[in-house]
Amino acid sequence: MNQNALVEQVDAILPQTQCTQCGYNGCLPYAQAIVTEHAPINRCPPGGDAGIEALSRLLNRAVTTLDTNCGQPEPLQVAQIDEAHCIGCTLCIQACPTDAIVGASKLMHTVLPDSCTGCKLCVAPCPVDCINMVPAEREWTAEDADKARTNTRRREARLKRKHPEDQPLAARTLSNKAALTASANNDAEARKKTIADALARARARRRGETA
Incomplete structure (x- = not known):
């Protein structure tokens, strides 16, 4: 799979709230950083544990707990x-x-x-x-x-x-x-x-x- 296609798949998992809690400029930049810079997959509070697990399966990385320095999951x-x-x-x-x-x-x-x-x-x-x-x-x-x-x-x-x-x-x-x-x-x-x-x-x- 080429890199651009993988970025799109990662982006499809991210919740698209565009909240920037991950430290990036939105969901797509975070997806790009995950693929191209090996950024941690646990920096998305809106995605929560389910998002981390989905990214782990896609990228064959270890499941980790949410980095709470980025925030906590909460109801919409x-x-x-x-x-x-x-x-x-x-x-x-x-x-x-x-x-x-x-x-x-x-x-x-x-x-x-x-x-x-x-x-x-x-x-x-x-x-x-x-x-x-x-x-x-x-x-x-x-x-x-x-x-x-x-x-x-x-x-x-x-x-x-x-x-x-x-x-x-x-x-x-x-x-x-x-x-x-x-x-x-x-x-x-x-x-x-x-x-x-x-x-x-x-x-x-x-x-x-x-x-």
């Missing part, structure tokens, strides 16, 4: 935006690896729960802390994984066309989750002022609600 959660406090900064949209958040600049955003993988990458960049993770009303399935893989690859292809010099979005989010992403830094000073102004309005609104 999805992101939920407190729309009353959303300031429309678009940072969560930029952070989402599967295009599960819709909205526009200075307008309210919302999450498409059927497309959300529970990766949590949108939480840290939100400057007003209006994104929470809530229990999903479904379990993660193979169909969900296929959809997430398709959405992720489509998004990365679109970003590559628009910003060929940039790192993948997940890499930018992983390296500095709390900062503006590279694609948000056009006219950075104006953008910072816009967000600062929006933050001030959000804080004033919240003070009024709690008074």
Whole structure:
């Protein structure tokens, strides 16, 4: 079997949550590292023990316990935006690896729960802390994984066309989750002022609600 075909088989086992807990930029980069760099097969919390065992069988490697430094398996959660406090900064949209958040600049955003993988990458960049993770009303399935893989690859292809010099979005989010992403830094000073102004309005609104 050639290397590319093996990467695709490894990627097919990974859950496609794109959470980056493994330390790589998403499921496909982790699959590539497993095949080409002999990366450990136990770094995927969403895949859990079942994923490790499947990778072990495919690659003829020893079964090992999950590396809990990467995280713990947990039931599927999805992101939920407190729309009353959303300031429309678009940072969560930029952070989402599967295009599960819709909205526009200075307008309210919302999450498409059927497309959300529970990766949590949108939480840290939100400057007003209006994104929470809530229990999903479904379990993660193979169909969900296929959809997430398709959405992720489509998004990365679109970003590559628009910003060929940039790192993948997940890499930018992983390296500095709390900062503006590279694609948000056009006219950075104006953008910072816009967000600062929006933050001030959000804080004033919240003070009024709690008074």
